[in-house]
Amino acid sequence: MKRMVNRWLVCLLTASGLFTASTSLFTASGLFFALAPLPAAAHGERATEPYIRTRTVHWYDVTWTSDAIGVNDTVTVEGKFRLFSDWPDAASRPELVFLSNGSPGAVMTRVESYISDIPAQQSAKGLKIGKDYSFKLIMKGRVPGKWHLHPVLNVHGAGAIVGPGAWIEVTGNQSDFTQPVTTMTGVKIDDIQTYGVARAQMWHFGYFLLGLFWLLWWLRRPLIIPRWLVTLKGREDLLITKADDKMAAAVLVTVLLVVIIGYKQTVKEFPYVVPLQAGFVKIPEPPSVPEAATIDVKSAVYDVPGRSLRMDVVITNTTDRPLRVGEFMTAQLRFINKDLKAAVDSIDPSFPKDLLAGAGLKVSSDSPIAPGESRSMSLDATDAAWEVERLVSFLSNVDSRVGGLVFFYDDQGKRHMSEIAGAVLPVFTQIQKAASQQATGT
Amino acid sequence: MNKNDALILQSAELSPQAAQWSRTFDYLIIVVGAFLVWSVTYISQLLLAGDWDFFIDWKDRQYWVLITPTVTMMMAAGFQAIFWKLFRLPIGATASLLLFLVGVWIVRYHSWYGMAYFPLSLVIPGTCLMSAIALDAILVLSRSWLITGMMGGVLYGLLFYPSNWVAIAGYFQPVEYMGTMTSVADLIGYVFPRSGTPEYIRIIERGTLRTFADHAIWVSAFFSGFLCVFSYYIFWFIGSFACNPKFFAVGSRFKSAYGSKPATAGEVA
Numbered sequence: 126m127k128r129m130v131n132r133w134l135v136c137l138l139t140a141s142g143l144f145t146a147s148t149s150l151f152t153a154s155g156l157f158f159a160l161a162p163l164p165a166a167a168h169g170e171r172a173t174e175p176y177i178r179t180r181t182v183h184w185y186d187v188t189w190t191s192d193a194i195g196v197n198d199t200v201t202v203e204g205k206f207r208l209f210s211d212w213p214d215a216a217s218r219p220e221l222v223f224l225s226n227g228s229p230g231a232v233m234t235r236v237e238s239y240i241s242d243i244p245a246q247q248s249a250k251g252l253k254i255g256k257d258y259s260f261k262l263i264m265k266g267r268v269p270g271k272w273h274l275h276p277v278l279n280v281h282g283a284g285a286i287v288g289p290g291a292w293i294e295v296t297g298n299q300s301d302f303t304q305p306v307t308t309m310t311g312v313k314i315d316d317i318q319t320y321g322v323a324r325a326q327m328w329h330f331g332y333f334l335l336g337l338f339w340l341l342w343w344l345r346r347p348l349i350i351p352r353w354l355v356t357l358k359g360r361e362d363l364l365i366t367k368a369d370d371k372m373a374a375a376v377l378v379t380v381l382l383v384v385i386i387g388y389k390q391t392v393k394e395f396p397y398v399v400p401l402q403a404g405f406v407k408i409p410e411p412p413s414v415p416e417a418a419t420i421d422v423k424s425a426v427y428d429v430p431g432r433s434l435r436m437d438v439v440i441t442n443t444t445d446r447p448l449r450v451g452e453f454m455t456a457q458l459r460f461i462n463k464d465l466k467a468a469v470d471s472i473d474p475s476f477p478k479d480l481l482a483g484a485g486l487k488v489s490s491d492s493p494i495a496p497g498e499s500r501s502m503s504l505d506a507t508d509a510a511w512e513v514e515r516l517v518s519f520l521s522n523v524d525s526r527v528g529g530l531v532f533f534y535d536d537q538g539k540r541h542m543s544e545i546a547g548a549v550l551p552v553f554t555q556i557q558k559a560a561s562q563q564a565t566g567t
Numbered sequence: 568m569n570k571n572d573a574l575i576l577q578s579a580e581l582s583p584q585a586a587q588w589s590r591t592f593d594y595l596i597i598v599v600g601a602f603l604v605w606s607v608t609y610i611s612q613l614l615l616a617g618d619w620d621f622f623i624d625w626k627d628r629q630y631w632v633l634i635t636p637t638v639t640m641m642m643a644a645g646f647q648a649i650f651w652k653l654f655r656l657p658i659g660a661t662a663s664l665l666l667f668l669v670g671v672w673i674v675r676y677h678s679w680y681g682m683a684y685f686p687l688s689l690v691i692p693g694t695c696l697m698s699a700i701a702l703d704a705i706l707v708l709s710r711s712w713l714i715t716g717m718m719g720g721v722l723y724g725l726l727f728y729p730s731n732w733v734a735i736a737g738y739f740q741p742v743e744y745m746g747t748m749t750s751v752a753d754l755i756g757y758v759f760p761r762s763g764t765p766e767y768i769r770i771i772e773r774g775t776l777r778t779f780a781d782h783a784i785w786v787s788a789f790f791s792g793f794l795c796v797f798s799y800y801i802f803w804f805i806g807s808f809a810c811n812p813k814f815f816a817v818g819s820r821f822k823s824a825y826g827s828k829p830a831t832a833g834e835v836a
Binding site: 221222223225226227228229230231232233234235236237244246247248267268277279281285304306307308309310312314317318319320321322324325326328329332333335336337339340343344346347348349350351352353354355356358360361363364365366369370372373374376377380381383384385387388390391392394395397398399400401402403405 | 568571572574575576578579580581586589590592593596597624625626627628652653654655656657658661662664665668669672682683684685686687688689691692694696697699700701703704705707708710726729730732733734735736737738739740741742743744745746747748749750751752753754755757758759760761762763765766767768769771772773783
């Protein structure tokens with residue numbers, strides 16, 4: 126019995142040893158990666174749930190002025206976004222937003238940003254659901270490399286809603302980057318990325334030296350075991366001497382003098398300072414643009430193995446021109462009706478190719494819809510991009526609906542826009558087929 | 568070794584050889600202890616003060632001045648209690664904040680600058696080191712945690728702002744940018760984008776602490792000193808509790824697995 130218990134104990138201890146060893150190895154490898162600075166490449170553009178990406182902010186007409194810039198050169202990202210009417214309840218409404226950019230760290234700097242041509246240096250309020258807003262981001266190359274650049278609308282309570290991203294190659298030398306600025310009091314700052322760093326380090330180093338002196342004053346003597354034993358004996362008089370009292374008083378006075386004199390000098394040096402600015406900009410409500418057509422979603426299914434979204438809809442043309450369906454767009458994915466030239470021509474050359482569905486949009490009844498006509502048709506958006514863009518996790522979403530924008534073109538080539546939204550049903554075709562075969566005994 | 572050191576060793580009843588070994592032990596424990604103090608201080612600061620001390624455009628007149636000293640005081644007081652009660656070493660607060668300052672600069676260079684390309688001007692850290700040195704000095708002069716908490720606590724909070732202002736005042740000069748007046752700190756925060764940190768997430772300049780004319784900073788600094796007193800006492804007691812070693816008795820079966828002889832142990836018992 127005793128031997129058995131010992132065996133079990135030895136096994137247990139061996140297992141503990143192995144666990145400890147593997148944990149140490151894991152920690153050591155973690156430490157290695159932590160100590161070697163590895164730059165970030167991804168920035169989680171596909172991490173947000175599909176129901177947010179397909180039904181909150183729809184970015185369209187997004188262009189990039191260049192895909193290659195030098196350090197200190199600028200690239201402008203601009204376009205429009207629609208705050209979707211079928212905004213999910215699970216995401217906070219866009220009452221407070223901030224226009225930003227998605228890129229791995231500060232590889233590019235933000236020169237200017239605008240929402241509806243209003244400077245968006247600070248957060249913005251006043252945006253309304255169902256409205257369209259223009260935006261513009263001017264970015265400057267800083268770190269050489271190939272970087273993915275997205276517009277991002279941060280919505281308070283809902284998180285970052287990322288727009289389409291394009292690869293921008295920054296060439297040159299990072300050390301050439303500068304960001305000069307002149308203060309309102311006439312002080313010229315050569316480069317804000319290095320401004321004030323040496324000053325802060327000088328003060329911190331001075332504080333460090335004083336702290337180090339204080340530590341060494343005590344650490345130079347017999348320490349842990351002797352002091353512990355002497356403390357137990359109650360001989361505090363040996364451990365804190367009169368010399369220590371004098372040193373403590375001197376150090377305290379030094380601290381006070383350094384801080385008070387330093388502060389007074391600094392106040393003289395910078396007589397005009399302002400607090401951090403905590404305001405926000407108010408974006409005026411844009412005029413309403415009437416929907417080109419009303420779209421009634423009768424059913425929408427996502428064929429999981431086929432990677433295909435099929436929507437049966439009834440479209441009513443509310444314009445005075447005949448319309449054809451040109452494009453379905455959701456979560457930056459664009460499904461173009463390739464049989465319609467105006468739709469194909471609408472693709473800007475700078476738009477990322479990976480967000481253009483190869484098979485495009487299949488429209489069951491592609492003839493023009495006459496003004497006032499209501500027509501039933503099916504829209505078929507099939508592409509592996511549904512998987513690649515992680516847009517198919519309908520089963521794990523709290524809100525199994527899908528939404529997007531449908532672009533129509535009239536007989537004069539003019540573009541019109543409507544929203545489409547409805548419940549989506551995931552269909553596991555192969556499973557259903559097998560179940561059906563089993564039921565019929567075939 | 569001076570006369571007082573010799574008296575300490577004599578009082579501790581350590582032989583010369585034991586004293587020598589104890590000094591070796593000192594060196595080892597300084598290294599191990601430094602890492603412990605460093606990491607615990609760093610983690611607590613990271614969890615409780617977080618963004619206020621990461622970024623220059625979070626260092627506002629109200630919450631930064633209020634939160635940073637209150638949080639750093641926790642570990643400063645805890646370690647001060649441990650070092651003082653066990654060894655009568657008045658270095659806990661200084662060690663905590665000095666090591667934190669070293670650590671925070673390493674992380675600023677390595678992670679923020681090296682991995683995420685943020686300029687150092689965006690991530691200038693604050694420091695409570697001068698406050699901590701004063702706290703330790705007051706403990707020596709008073710020999711009392713009660714007085715240290717009352718006087719040192721208030722001083723700790725009060726010293727934080729002026730001892731940091733000397734380093735960061737330049738960032739609060741006004742600049743005109745895109746038609747609005749802003750500070751250099753705001754501008755740095757705007758120019759160098761943080762994708763996951765939108766501007767509205769900043770908790771700055773809110774509340775009613777500015778009611779004393781326009782002197783929001785000193786109202787915050789005094790209130791910070793007030794909070795630091797409580798922070799000090801709470802964490803002094805936690806540190807004191809940590810000084811009392813507790814252990815569980817283990818049975819003979821466990822001992823035998825490590826090679827001891829339970830029978831002999833039983834006889835001795």
